[in-house]
Amino acid sequence: MSTHPFHPDLLTQIAAEHGTPVYVYDEATVMQRIDELKAHLTGIPVRLLYAMKANHCPPLLDVMRRAGLGIDAVSPGELQLVLRLGFDPAHILYSANNMTDEEMRHAVEAGVTMNIGELSRLERLGATFGGLDVCVRINPQIGAGHHAHVVTGGDRSKFGIPVEQMDRVLDIAARYDLRIVGLHQHIGSGILDTETLWSAAAVILETARSVEHLRFINVGGGLGVPYRPDEAPLDLEAFESTIVASIRDFVASHPSEGLEVRFEPGRYFTAESGVLLSRVSTIKTTGSRTFAGLDTGMGHLLRPALYDAWHTICNLTRPHGTPRTYDVVGNVCESADFFARDRDIPELHEGDIVAILDAGAYGMSLSSTYNMRPLPAEVWIHPDGTPERIRRRLSASEFATAYLSDYGRLTAAV
Ligand code: LLP
Numbered sequence: 001m002s003t004h005p006f007h008p009d010l011l012t013q014i015a016a017e018h019g020t021p022v023y024v025y026d027e028a029t030v031m032q033r034i035d036e037l038k039a040h041l042t043g044i045p046v047r048l049l050y051a052m053k054a055n056h057c058p059p060l061l062d063v064m065r066r067a068g069l070g071i072d073a074v075s076p077g078e079l080q081l082v083l084r085l086g087f088d089p090a091h092i093l094y095s096a097n098n099m100t101d102e103e104m105r106h107a108v109e110a111g112v113t114m115n116i117g118e119l120s121r122l123e124r125l126g127a128t129f130g131g132l133d134v135c136v137r138i139n140p141q142i143g144a145g146h147h148a149h150v151v152t153g154g155d156r157s158k159f160g161i162p163v164e165q166m167d168r169v170l171d172i173a174a175r176y177d178l179r180i181v182g183l184h185q186h187i188g189s190g191i192l193d194t195e196t197l198w199s200a201a202a203v204i205l206e207t208a209r210s211v212e213h214l215r216f217i218n219v220g221g222g223l224g225v226p227y228r229p230d231e232a233p234l235d236l237e238a239f240e241s242t243i244v245a246s247i248r249d250f251v252a253s254h255p256s257e258g259l260e261v262r263f264e265p266g267r268y269f270t271a272e273s274g275v276l277l278s279r280v281s282t283i284k285t286t287g288s289r290t291f292a293g294l295d296t297g298m299g300h301l302l303r304p305a306l307y308d309a310w311h312t313i314c315n316l317t318r319p320h321g322t323p324r325t326y327d328v329v330g331n332v333c334e335s336a337d338f339f340a341r342d343r344d345i346p347e348l349h350e351g352d353i354v355a356i357l358d359a360g361a362y363g364m365s366l367s368s369t370y371n372m373r374p375l376p377a378e379v380w381i382h383p384d385g386t387p388e389r390i391r392r393r394l395s396a397s398e399f400a401t402a403y404l405s406d407y408g409r410l411t412a413a414v
Helices: 010-017 028-040 058-068 074-084 101-112 119-128 163-176 194-206 236-253 266-273 305-309 394-405
Strands: 024-025 045-050 072-073 093-096 113-116 133-139 180-182 216-218 262-263 274-285 290-294 313-315 323-329 338-346 353-356 377-381 388-393
Touching: 010 274, 010 353, 010 377, 010 388, 024 028, 024 266, 028 045, 028 058, 028 266, 028 377, 058 074, 072 074, 074 093, 074 101, 093 101, 101 113, 101 119, 113 119, 113 180, 119 133, 119 163, 119 266, 133 163, 133 194, 163 180, 180 194, 194 216, 194 236, 194 388, 266 274, 266 313, 313 338
Parallel strands: 024 377, 045 072, 045 262, 072 093, 093 113, 113 133, 133 180, 180 216, 216 262, 290 323
Antiparallel strands: 024 274, 274 290, 274 353, 313 353, 323 338, 377 388
């Protein structure tokens, strides 16, 4: 049984010590992904940003900062967090969607560059802060992703300024003396083929020819990871020989001095570094199906319910049992609350511990306390293999107290 990159005994020990549900993250895997990607970005002046929406637990952000990465932040909350954690504002791109005037002011005060994806916002920015440096997000009219919900380019996408409206961007910039120092695009998430990544990159490079004083081009994130056993990892050699090589030629020929190329992956750095541990609370056989019910649910890992996403599930307690077919379901009162359907897993018994793999991206960051189930605990595995609990799971009683206090109700009885 592969529980890459974790040792099953360590996971079992963590579940015993900290209870379930618990997310576990492996620092060494994050570092490995960063190093791997850097190794294939040779010969271009590159800056990696981390799309923190994938996972914003503080130790992970510390790793990113220490590794010299900047940040793609998309909300005032994300921005506040990374400023407090010591990221250099010069290396933060603020890409909030449907930005408000208040957010815009906040970003200016913080000294971060804004990434603007709407003509009307660019106009308001110019009218309020003429003369500012700004990045413009284009929609290259190419989109891709592992599910329709994560495609962020193309005609149906709300993101970015359609590339054919670039003339209007330049007009507005000229009118308000805005300096377009960056061009950005992000076409979607979970992309495993370099051809698609390249077709979009080609559009932004072409567009960048019409902008004179660029400091950076940001080709976005979107790099996929293999979740299913039959999926192959992104071919980084092909990535380097097509996309990186073309970018290298482009940078050499662009008139802007010191032009930097940015990538901003989220999933690629963190997905495989995380696992969600849970205990089987119920085995139920009906006429046609066997359900394995867990002590966690869609509130803690929404991806299967939201995107029909595949996460490999391992039986840590009985890894060598005879495989049986299960619907692995959660403890939330929704029929969308499942982790796997018709999945063969070594026979599960009530009380067994399971590991739901590749849950380090868009797991905890996409979680909720729906049905008033407190969030999982989180454990961080340091590079020397030592686990450290970094976030406690609240008991139901603590959770109810915190909830009441949010409403200013400090006593339970009214
Ligand atoms: N940059 C921008 C502007 C983004 O909107 C995103 C993700 C990224 C970068 C990072 O994309 P990545 O490298 O992680 O693919 N919840 C979905 C993914 C939604 C991604 C949203 N934007 C999932 O669990 O599959």
